[in-house]
Amino acid sequence: MWAQLLDALWALPLEKRIFAAVLLFSWTVYLWETFLAQRQRRVYRTTTHVPKELGQIMDSETFEKSRLYQLDKSTFSFWSGLYSEAEGTIILLFGGIPYLWNFSGVFCRRAGFGPEYEITQSLMFLFLATLFSALTGLPWSLYNTFVIEEKHGFNQQTLGFFAKDALKKFIVTQCILLPVTSLLLYIIKIGGDYFFIYAWLFTLVVSLVLVTIYADYIAPLFDKFIPLPEGTLKEEIEVMAKNIDFPLTKVYVVEGSKRSSHSNAYFYGFFKNKRIVLFDTLLEDYSILNKDHQEETSIEPQNIGEGENPETKAKVRTKKQGCKNEEVLAVLGHELGHWKLGHTVKNIVISQVLSFCLTVLSRRFEFQADAFAKKLGKAKDLYSALIKLNKDNLGFPVSDWLFSMWHYSHPPLLERLQALQDSKQD
Incomplete structure (x- = not known):
């Protein structure tokens, strides 16, 4: 069948051959990833009891909640x-891209920009394309947030907060995307025979700049960042950073709980200006989701309820969330x-080559970072922290091997626990 399909494809005129090849490639990738997803879905459906290896670390209630959450997802x-693939196919078959390009040209000409202003037309095309994508993706985002995430206890947003957040994201994206694209198109226009080298260097520089400024200037537009209050946890973080010569300058807590109860931690910055960011949902002692009241709260006890919009009010959850200080330090040991x-740096370099190799290497890096945390004496606490984070995020600990290899940049929980088990401290 494939041979006949390829023969028929080769018999077409060149432009139709390219068009058909694009469609064929797109649907081949989609069907492959759907096949992998169905393998993993079969794991969710059939694995109804806690595996023997996890019997001591996961209760059946949490396991079932995780299974149902992953099935819904x-x-x-x-x-x-399926919708995304069908939409893309329809747009290609019915000439949606040329139509949008011509419409952009008409709009620009009416605004006084002639055909010589192809960069202006390109920016109008890009704006309309991203607007279309945002509008068609909105129902899916609403359903995911207010049905699936709400059903399983993760959503902390109101509809008003969601709407303002989506509008703000679109505006910020345009403020970055349009100027960068205009410069890139100009470089391509004047770059001559080696334009691709200059374009690649430009995109690399832009990526590094965005990584540098994101946490300081972009992320605070969406979430509140405050310095981690003085105390034992901050002191121990600073000591651990000093012991490995990590040039830590500040430690922040971000109020991720106004958006979701999922937890995370990361560091950013170049050279001698590194900063650590902890989600409040990661911290057992700071998470407002552990507060037993309905009032709006802040991470800082002395500022409870001051100056916040009611739409950011977090919903009360009955379960205890987050990690103890020792476990937070173990998670940071892994990140450090x-x-x-x-x-x-290796990820930045490799990301310029191809994504599957990056996924494979990323899994290896995760094991190496776990091993580094072991050397810091954090094996026992990291072991328990991984279990808690998996429980808080309703992560399912069992994976189809092929689905996991293709999609997971982090190894499955059971593999990481087994790697830590031998050297876990008493």
């Missing part, structure tokens, strides 16, 4: 993916391992 992913072992 899998169903949503199937339908949203990525820095000490040079994984961040």
